Amino acid sequence: MQRSVRNIGHSGAAATAISAIDCALWNVKARLLDIPLVGLLGLVRDRVPLYGSGGFTTYTDDTMRSQLSHWVYEDGCRWVKIKVGSDPARDPHRVHVAREAIGEDAGLFVDANGALDFKQALNLAQLLAEDRVTWFEEPVSSDDLIGLASLRNALPACMKLAVGEYSYTPDDFPMLLTSKAVDILQADVTRFGGITGFLRVAALCDAFHRPLSAHYAPAMHLHVACAAPRLRHQEWFHDHVRIEQMLFNGVPQAVDGCIVPDLSRPGRGLDFRYADAQRYAI
Numbered sequence: 001m002q003r004s005v006r007n008i009g010h011s012g013a014a015a016t017a018i019s020a021i022d023c024a025l026w027n028v029k030a031r032l033l034d035i036p037l038v039g040l041l042g043l044v045r046d047r048v049p050l051y052g053s054g055g056f057t058t059y060t061d062d063t064m065r066s067q068l069s070h071w072v073y074e075d076g077c078r079w080v081k082i083k084v085g086s087d088p089a090r091d092p093h094r095v096h097v098a099r100e101a102i103g104e105d106a107g108l109f110v111d112a113n114g115a116l117d118f119k120q121a122l123n124l125a126q127l128l129a130e131d132r133v134t135w136f137e138e139p140v141s142s143d144d145l146i147g148l149a150s151l152r153n154a155l156p157a158c159m160k161l162a163v164g165e166y167s168y169t170p171d172d173f174p175m176l177l178t179s180k181a182v183d184i185l186q187a188d189v190t191r192f193g194g195i196t197g198f199l200r201v202a203a204l205c206d207a208f209h210r211p212l213s214a215h216y217a218p219a220m221h222l223h224v225a226c227a228a229p230r231l232r233h234q235e236w237f238h239d240h241v242r243i244e245q246m247l248f249n250g251v252p253q254a255v256d257g258c259i260v261p262d263l264s265r266p267g268r269g270l271d272f273r274y275a276d277a278q279r280y281a282i
């Protein structure tokens with residue numbers, strides 16, 4: 001598949017299409033063998049810790065408070081993440097609201113989606129350290145390896161730099177690691193080569209002694225996340241959790257801050273609800 005897209009490029013739509021096929025083939029193989037997907041991959045943990053992810057910049061303070069406190073106090077998440085960067089002047093206030101909503105013990109992450117320049121990002125990091133933000137995701141563009149590497153050295157010691165969601169090709173992750181541009185790698189089965197790609201990134205994390213975090217789509221990642229030795233957590237992303245629950249039976253539920261694969265079901269354990277999806281057909 002990789003060879004067949006050489007002329008149109010390996011990134012973007014081609015990478016997501018290849019990822020979808022790879023995920024489907026692993027699922028079919030497990031279903032034909034009548035075993036759970038993780039049975040093919042090798043179980044190293046029986047549950048996957050979650051971090052609640054949302055806190056969109058369009059939210060009011062009250063909406064964000066209610067979302068974040070639900071994840072921590074109802075779902076048991078040990079960490080939450082909010083978006084920053086669209087209005088950097090307002091971000092210290094929003095982060096302070098988030099810290100108050102989740103209490104002193106939960107971890108607090110921020111994600112700028114590459115919206116800032118180097119000096120903006122450094123300034124914001126220093127301000128957010130007061131509320132003990134421990135993860136700064138894509139402070140500058142993920143294409144700016146020099147900026148990421150410089151920022152990683154300049155961030156407060158309590159704050160890790162997370163990157164990887166826009167890594168689509170087999171060279172992207174080694175480039176991030178050898179450029180010393182990342183503390184925690186994020187990988188996404190729907191973008192970087194499916195289950196096969198995720199296993200490759202997990203092996204790279206082992207080789208470089210770096211933690212791995214699964215990005216988006218928790219139901220798609222659950223089994224391979226149970227097979228990745230250095231996996232730290234799975235993103236419990238607001239929109240994807242909602243969509244998965246709308247369209248599939250068998251999706252994982254957050255219990256005590258974790259999701260657990262149902263080992264009694266073959267494959268990924270999901271059933272697509274065709275009737276519920278029909279209204280979205282185009």
Ligand SMILES: [Mg+2]
Binds near residue numbers: 138165
């Ligand atoms: Mg992100």
